[in-house]
Amino acid sequence: MQGFFYIYKMRITLFAGILSFCICTASGQNKQTVNPNDPNKIIHYVGQLYDFKFFTIKDTIQIIVKQFFKNDVFCYTKGIPYALIIGTVTNNNNYPREISVLAICDQNIYNVGDKLKISQSNDPRIGSSSLHPIIFTHDTIINKKRYLYLIGSESPAVWGNVTR
Helix, strand or coil: CHHHHHHHHHHHHHHHHHHHHHHHHHCCCCHHHECCCCCCCEEEECHHHCCCCECCCCCCEEEEEEEEECCCCCCCCCCECEEEEEEEECCCCCCCCEEEEEEECCCCCCCCCCEEEEEECCCCCCCCCCCCECCCEEEEEECCEEEEEECCCCCCEEEEEEEC
16 A cells, blocks of 8 residues: 555656646746756846956955855865955945955855955966856745845955955
8 A cells, every 4th residue: 555655646746847847848938047957947147146346456455254155165176266255344445345355265264253354366267277266156036936146246356365
């Protein structure tokens, strides 16, 4: 009797999967936003929040950490890892009030409220490396649509070296 219920449950699951695939493909949604890992899931990229707006700094600035995201990938193995620090600039009015700092290959841990000094570093995308930065993303579902955005892209960004 257990085998019967198992087969019945598998048939229902298979039917639901086929039905959802048919509904998604028949709805005429934009195929360029289909998730390659799961063709049944449609992703809508939030345009202005899916790319960093980089700027350069000429001198050292101080920030207070508001958010921190650590990247545990070894440097230059599968991509270009960076620590993402979102903070408030405290000592210079010539720069945006809130910035995102991408610290290349930084394995340190920073806490909210830490005061850090940031200096400009070279853009790792320029040069001989064919690797790309490993990004931090966040997704949300609004009205049954999945939206994806790049964490840190809401503030101007800088490639930086961090000192305490």
